[in-house]
Amino acid sequence: MRIRLNPIVKKELQVTVRSMRLSWGLFAYEGVLTMAFLLALAVIQETTSYMSSGNIYSYLIYLFPVLAVAQVCIVALIMPIITASSISGENERQTFDIMLTTCMSPLSIVFGKVSSAVLRILFFVAAGTPIMALSFVVGGLSWSYLFYFLLAIILLSVFSGSVGILCSSFCKRSISAVILSFVIYFCIYILTFLPMIFRAIFGNGNAGESMLVLLFNPGVFFEEFFMQIMTGRSIFGPEQGSAFLSDDVGIVTYLLARGKVWMFVSAGCILALSFLFMALAAWKVNPMHSGAGRKPGRKKVE
Amino acid sequence: MLYIRDLTKNYGSFTAVDHLSLHIPKGDLFGFVGPNGAGKTTTIRIVCGLLKASSGSVQIGSTAAAVGSSEMKRLIGYVPDFFGVYDNLKVREYMDMYGSMYGMYSRDIAKLTDDLLELVNLSDKKEFYVDTLSRGMKQRLCVARALLHNPQLLILDEPSSGLDPRARVEMKELLKNLHSMGKTIVISSHILSELSEMCTSIGIMNRGRLVAAGRIEDIMRQISGGRRIHIRIASEVEPALRMLKEQTDVTVESVREKELIITHRGTEEEVCALIGHIIHNQVILTDFYREAGSLESLFMQLTGGGAS
Numbered sequence: 255m256r257i258r259l260n261p262i263v264k265k266e267l268q269v270t271v272r273s274m275r276l277s278w279g280l281f282a283y284e285g286v287l288t289m290a291f292l293l294a295l296a297v298i299q300e301t302t303s304y305m306s307s308g309n310i311y312s313y314l315i316y317l318f319p320v321l322a323v324a325q326v327c328i329v330a331l332i333m334p335i336i337t338a339s340s341i342s343g344e345n346e347r348q349t350f351d352i353m354l355t356t357c358m359s360p361l362s363i364v365f366g367k368v369s370s371a372v373l374r375i376l377f378f379v380a381a382g383t384p385i386m387a388l389s390f391v392v393g394g395l396s397w398s399y400l401f402y403f404l405l406a407i408i409l410l411s412v413f414s415g416s417v418g419i420l421c422s423s424f425c426k427r428s429i430s431a432v433i434l435s436f437v438i439y440f441c442i443y444i445l446t447f448l449p450m451i452f453r454a455i456f457g458n459g460n461a462g463e464s465m466l467v468l469l470f471n472p473g474v475f476f477e478e479f480f481m482q483i484m485t486g487r488s489i490f491g492p493e494q495g496s497a498f499l500s501d502d503v504g505i506v507t508y509l510l511a512r513g514k515v516w517m518f519v520s521a522g523c524i525l526a527l528s529f530l531f532m533a534l535a536a537w538k539v540n541p542m543h544s545g546a547g548r549k550p551g552r553k554k555v556e
Numbered sequence: 557m558l559y560i561r562d563l564t565k566n567y568g569s570f571t572a573v574d575h576l577s578l579h580i581p582k583g584d585l586f587g588f589v590g591p592n593g594a595g596k597t598t599t600i601r602i603v604c605g606l607l608k609a610s611s612g613s614v615q616i617g618s619t620a621a622a623v624g625s626s627e628m629k630r631l632i633g634y635v636p637d638f639f640g641v642y643d644n645l646k647v648r649e650y651m652d653m654y655g656s657m658y659g660m661y662s663r664d665i666a667k668l669t670d671d672l673l674e675l676v677n678l679s680d681k682k683e684f685y686v687d688t689l690s691r692g693m694k695q696r697l698c699v700a701r702a703l704l705h706n707p708q709l710l711i712l713d714e715p716s717s718g719l720d721p722r723a724r725v726e727m728k729e730l731l732k733n734l735h736s737m738g739k740t741i742v743i744s745s746h747i748l749s750e751l752s753e754m755c756t757s758i759g760i761m762n763r764g765r766l767v768a769a770g771r772i773e774d775i776m777r778q779i780s781g782g783r784r785i786h787i788r789i790a791s792e793v794e795p796a797l798r799m800l801k802e803q804t805d806v807t808v809e810s811v812r813e814k815e816l817i818i819t820h821r822g823t824e825e826e827v828c829a830l831i832g833h834i835i836h837n838q839v840i841l842t843d844f845y846r847e848a849g850s851l852e853s854l855f856m857q858l859t860g861g862g863a864s
């Protein structure tokens with residue numbers, strides 16, 4: 255059997271690899287990571303030199319989270335920009351109609367767009383691996399964490415990509431799609447805390463099941479992820495003396511806060527939300543569903 | 557081949573296509589004419605599954621496939637009125653991308669691409685980047701692309717808008733060529749003369765309604781009033797004029813030196829007889845031709861004064 259790549263993925267990769275933008279992008283990405291690395295190293299050195307028992311090696315473990323957080327932030331910022339301009343960009347370039355008249359289903363168009371953006375991000379993450387590896391060597395962390403980190407960052411890029419594509423399918427212009435996706439993006443990051451805060455203020459001071467919304471928050475996911483990697487414990491665990499968790503939090507929350515359960519369930523929730531967004535985008539893009547139909551961007555005839 | 561029944565499309569309270577019914581037989585080169593805003597693009601986009609109709613149905617061939625379904629899309633090759641191409645993509649890769657969107661394999665596409673580029677006269681541009689091609693070339697490439705999956709029906713929306721005269725001629729030759737290969741083709745245009753010389757049948761649309769449709773000859777026969785004929789003679793004008801005025805079916809409209817313009821209300825055979833009669837009367841004819849704009853005048857008449 256011959257393997258068939260999604261035509262969009264194939265084309266986008268062809269075009270990306272060919273463009274100078276990728277080289278410059280990689281250069282900038284490496285640059286930022288190197289700066290973060292050196293800065294962290296300098297801070298650690300500075301801090302340890304003040305301490306009498308200054309053993310620099312025990313602090314080098316913090317190089318990893320610094321670099322990882324830097325990468326997470328960059329991916330979280332770049333990804334919505336790439337995908338938010340994908341469908342509205344096709345529409346602006348007047349290539350989308352032709353694509354819709356082919357046998358590509360709207361869902362595979364959306365999948366193709368998101369996965370090519372994820373692959374593009376992976377170029378960057380792969381390029382950042384040597385610097386990450388350096389932090390592992392000097393920091394003394396297990397190599398398997400690098401693999402987990404890769405999975406986590408793929409999850410993040412799928413999620414932020416699906417937010418972008420959703421906005422792209424709703425907005426006619428790329429620029430408004432980018433703006434809208436950042437708005438939605440930060441709403442997900444911030445508003446998911448609201449139920450818990452309300453509960454804490456107006457309730458009995460116990461967050462309880464209202465915390466479950468945080469399963470969908472990628473920010474909390476990464477906090478938990480790094481906590482697990484660095485200390486092997488959960489941010490919700492009783493060891494942390496968490497204010498959220500007393501005996502009457504509710505059985506679901508209680509179970510989720512055991513060991514690594516929260517992390518995996520949260521990953522599942524975020525993935526499910528991403529697929530929901532992609533399905534919505536596909537529904538919106540399908541001309542047989544939207545009433546008035548997309549009016550194609552019109553250029554003046556020269 | 558293509559059956560459109562009672563197709564209606566409303567944009568709010570505005571009706572862009574109003575109960576349009578149309579049948580285009582297999583092997584036809586159908587010209588879809590109407591002034592700007594008549595609803596041609598709207599109709600075409602509905603047929604191609606890019607727009608949802610308010611009511612009515614579209615059927616292609618004998619399949620019962622719904623508009624916008626994958627089977628339906630396989631039957632149609634669509635060249636939009638405005639379209640773009642991607643940067644950083646070569647002609648060969650452009651074809652490959654769209655071919656694979658129809659589920660074809662790269663090796664088969666590569667073979668087909670050679671043939672199709674030959675057909676549209678772009679063989680030497682295979683390794684060029686698509687965004688460096690001229691507009692005419694892009695248009696022909698788009699036709700080649702639309703033919704990749706061997707559709708039964710090829711639909712082109714205003715294919716010659718924005719092309720220079722040379723590119724127009726090339727496009728026309730290409731379409732005639734495709735027609736002779738047995739493809740059913742639908743072309744829309746707001747310029748009738750562009751279509752009248754190559755199409756086998758036309759439909760005239762105005763304000764969302766189909767005002768006339770049929771084979772070109774039939775439509776010509778429908779033309780009401782007289783047929784304007786230009787006559788140029790080399791001999792004396794006076795006797796010729798006298799003779800023409802004696803004819804019952806003929807009205808002389810104007811006389812300018814050696815050129816007469818007459819209208820003839822008779823049949824084709826009677827026009828032939830008139831030519832014989834003129835020559836028989838020792839009038840030396842150098843020109844005798846029917847005014848080319850006769851279809852045009854029908855068009856203006858049907859689409860009302862504000863057509864342009």
Ligand SMILES: Nc1ncnc2c1ncn2[C@@H]1O[C@H](COP(=O)(O)OP(=O)(O)O)[C@@H](O)[C@H]1O
Binds near residue numbers: 546570593598599
């Ligand atoms: N998305 C839309 N919303 C509202 N009106 C539209 C839309 N698309 C087209 N129209 C209107 O429908 C009419 C028919 O347009 P169109 O089919 O493009 O005409 P044509 O292709 O014959 O020039 C025009 O009056 C146009 O303004």
Ligand SMILES: [Mg+2]
Binds near residue numbers: 596598714
């Ligand atoms: Mg039009």
